[in-house]
Amino acid sequence: MLNKLSSYFNELANIIQSKANIAGVVGHPTSVGDNREVIVQDFLKEHLPRRFDAKIGGTIFDSEGIESSQIDVIVSNELGLNFFEHDKLFTCIESVAAAIPVKSTLKKDKLFEALDEFKSIPQPSLEVVKDQVDGREAFEFTEKYPSLILFAFSGSSAETIKGHLTQYYAIKQSYT
Template structure:
């Protein structure tokens, strides 16, 4: 019976991937599909909303900022914990622009129709612009050890189509060779090209295996594994697992946003 269940879940993720790529009706997978529109951003947002923990907030279009006033470039989707202060009054329909403090943001997504060199570089640049998180000293339970907080938020690039994985890998290497100041924690955690492949960043103590229990392909890039077998299933599941991991960890972090009021009142 267990094998039948996991076969059904496998089929489920396959259908989700088809919806994201625009090859199936969203009504076959997502509730309230008539309200989500037809854009890739709306469809992907619906995927996020229906798979991350219910306490998370997910919204379209916005910027991530820190207590020093440093602001990211525009991001297509932002996912935050349930305790983060919100700025959504002018973004009720998801067509405006919103803001989120990096302390409490658990995920961001950059969405492209086709991942070529220019679109990849744009996504990498946008993700690299996310301000760094601050030390957890005094802000987390002493009984809880939170790994890789400097990597928050979980960073995703999703594209409906794209160049070959070999070409994308070469562009990845060239971009970071030309921008050596970008730390590893501001590199994408997943680059998912629908129906083709996914680059998945190697997380601490992570061992990547495919359904045949063989190690995934070594790209020659020390930061990533490449999977092109069941790429959609693997990428979608790693996306949700990554966001869930960060959402769970965020419950143990105390974030005080009084600095926002202080800086706003001091602004001229």
Template sequence: MSAVEIKLQFRRIANALAAAAEVAAGTGHAGTTGRMREMLVQQFLRPHLPRNIKVRSGVIVDSAGAKSKQQDCVLVDTRLPLVDVGSSTDALLLAESVVATIEVKSFLSAQELKTTIESISQTTRLTRNGMQVYRKGPVEMRLPKPNSILTYIFAYNGASFESLSQTIAIASYEKNDGGIAPDAVCLLKKGVLLRSQLMPVVDGSNVHLPSLAETKLTAQPLDKDALLAFYHRLIDDVMPLRMENIDLDGYFSHGDLE
């Protein structure tokens, strides 16, 4: 399949997502509509992810007892464990097993973004034990202290990129933490907002190291290809990562067994 064919197919998928989201509005109940729109994003993701990554929803916990808020979409490495809760979609998720989270919004206003950033901040503070391996092209990095869980936002519509960028910048300044900025924001019919990557960018045989001095946000207005741009960034971030030598003793303390 050529690049042009892929682009056209993603436009069809984006149009189908937008149409299905509009149909979901017919429930007349905001909570039900929101849940249906989350499921639409999950249905889009499942066939487009590598086989070792599955989509779940639920709460993420770490070995220190901290936990995230309820997450709409969680990308989980299937080679690592989770705790079953009797559902095919929801689970109690161990921080080491989680690669990324995606918050799904019907309309991403500046106020909604502030609330989402609070949730992101809670997720990125979770402790992960083990070694994180990044492997892409000629680059291999082994991080004895893993980076935070990757975080993304997908919205069917939203405020202007200028407004959203300003909201993220203010929140990062107030918390003195550029890490709370989402890795990417997709507004389905408007474009994407991309955060500067924390890992090396590989372009053929060239490797560009990230700037750790500051977090940059780049807006790309795209009324037709926002979904493809978002997917490309997501896969580019997620595929090179895996956790090794994880230590799960903190979750299963023998001293507390009865």
């Protein structure tokens, strides 16, 4: 079974890369980015459980009114509040399963941009989730939720990215 899944996802990766290459033919950076976000959304819609949905472009807010910056793809569940305005999602953090910035090429500036997007996402309120966590500690829920996933179609080597991450956190730590 593992070989079958491995083959499936390897072939799917080839299809996704082909679609990304076709999206790149457009040439205009905003259109290329928009088209590649659709590729990620389509993949998620095909593979997520039905109670989740992937939406392109939106913001996340908390019970205090703090709002994130624009997130490329947001995976939300159907059990929480989700608002749509002109096909853009505006949702409470407690409805969010994952936040996904999508980058065509992951280089230092795009990595820093994505990390800043992650940092802008408010955390779930212990008061809001305490009755929703079904016997688990609310603290555990807020520490591990939502998933923050950075998706890039290409980019620097893992070692280079690791160096950029070290630099980012050294810079950000000096501001706190």
